[in-house]
Amino acid sequence: MAFYVDIRRCIGCRSCEVACERVHGGRGHVQVHFVGDSASVPLFCHHCEEASCATACSFGALFKEGERTAFDVEKCTGCGLCSLACPFGVVWTDKIAHKCDLCDGRPEPTCVATCPADALSTDFDLLARRARSRAARAAAQGGRR
Amino acid sequence: MIRVDPSLCIGCLSCSNVCPSQNILRTETVEERRIRWKRCREECDLCVELCPARALTLVPIDESAPEPEVSFPLVGCRICGRRYAPEPMLRRVEAALPKSQSPEWVWDCPACRRRAEAERTTGEMVAARRRRRG
Ligand code: SF4
Ligand code: SF4
Ligand code: SF4
Ligand code: SF4
Numbered sequence: 001m002a003f004y005v006d007i008r009r010c011i012g013c014r015s016c017e018v019a020c021e022r023v024h025g026g027r028g029h030v031q032v033h034f035v036g037d038s039a040s041v042p043l044f045c046h047h048c049e050e051a052s053c054a055t056a057c058s059f060g061a062l063f064k065e066g067e068r069t070a071f072d073v074e075k076c077t078g079c080g081l082c083s084l085a086c087p088f089g090v091v092w093t094d095k096i097a098h099k100c101d102l103c104d105g106r107p108e109p110t111c112v113a114t115c116p117a118d119a120l121s122t123d124f125d126l127l128a129r130r131a132r133s134r135a136a137r138a139a140a141q142g143g144r145r
Numbered sequence: 146m147i148r149v150d151p152s153l154c155i156g157c158l159s160c161s162n163v164c165p166s167q168n169i170l171r172t173e174t175v176e177e178r179r180i181r182w183k184r185c186r187e188e189c190d191l192c193v194e195l196c197p198a199r200a201l202t203l204v205p206i207d208e209s210a211p212e213p214e215v216s217f218p219l220v221g222c223r224i225c226g227r228r229y230a231p232e233p234m235l236r237r238v239e240a241a242l243p244k245s246q247s248p249e250w251v252w253d254c255p256a257c258r259r260r261a262e263a264e265r266t267t268g269e270m271v272a273a274r275r276r277r278r279g
Binding site for chain 2 (some may be wrong): 005007008031033034035036038039040041043050052055058059076078079080081082083084085086087088090092095096100
């Protein structure tokens with residue numbers, strides 16, 4: 001399972017950030033970024049197919065497990081190589097790595113369950129449907145989006 | 146005690162993180178990272194085992210040997226200039242990643258990578274809003 005962001009819906013409230021921190025002992029794995037004064041976007045691990053973080057880790061603490069890039073805290077030495085390898089800057093280290101575990105053991109990713117604007121979803125089709133209806137609406141209004 | 150091969154050490158601080166007796170000291174300024182191995186007397190080789198660069202060995206204690214110390218200047222980010230990592234760590238990561246990915250991002254600090262990603266993902270949307278506002 002992965003999850004997806006509909007950036008048009010993100011209102012920059014940082015609820016996902018706080019929710020992730022709450023369930024991970026104060027160290028969250030999402031960071032909401034603001035671009036200019038009109039856009040916000042939550043940044044988190046993409047669970048890359050070819051995960052650079054896992055390639056860089058010498059101890060197998062990061063590894064692919066199905067779609068997920070999983071993390072085994074017992075194996076981590078906090079060397080920080082994963083943080084330097086991730087192209088998106090979304091794995092942090094301070095004596096230990098902190099990375100999205102897709103809320104392993106919970107029924108749903110906490111950030112997805114929390115987002116009040118419905119910007120996050122585990123359902124790619126839902127987002128695709130929304131994008132199509134937006135496009136249809138725009139076409140009906142004379143091509144303006 | 147611990148012997149260090151400074152030509153192998155990449156300055157990652159694994160050893161210092163895993164040492165249960167705080168025998169491996171680190172100091173970091175904005176410019177450099179410094180690591181010092183105290184004369185360790187423990188029956189333990191965790192740091193030796195968990196050094197990703199295999200830079201450490203366990204040797205008999207020698208009171209006259211100075212405590213080993215290494216220091217690394219931190220490399221400045223290509224974008225913002227902030228110093229963020231020892232060069233050997235960056236070189237190791239760059240070498241580990243597939244060439245096909247041309248991993249130049251290694252030379253940008255993680256904060257600038259996030260900023261770039263935020264701009265990339267919102268770019269189209271922001272441009273559309275601007276057009277709409279005319
Ligand atoms: S931490 Fe970075 S490299 Fe690793 S899977 Fe997530 S996005 Fe990809
Ligand atoms: S910090 Fe931990 S997870 Fe990251 S590369 Fe080092 S050992 Fe692996
Ligand atoms: S899925 Fe869970 S761990 Fe991953 S970013 Fe969301 S709340 Fe954090
Ligand atoms: S773990 Fe090895 S490479 Fe990393 S700082 Fe210690 S001696 Fe150097």
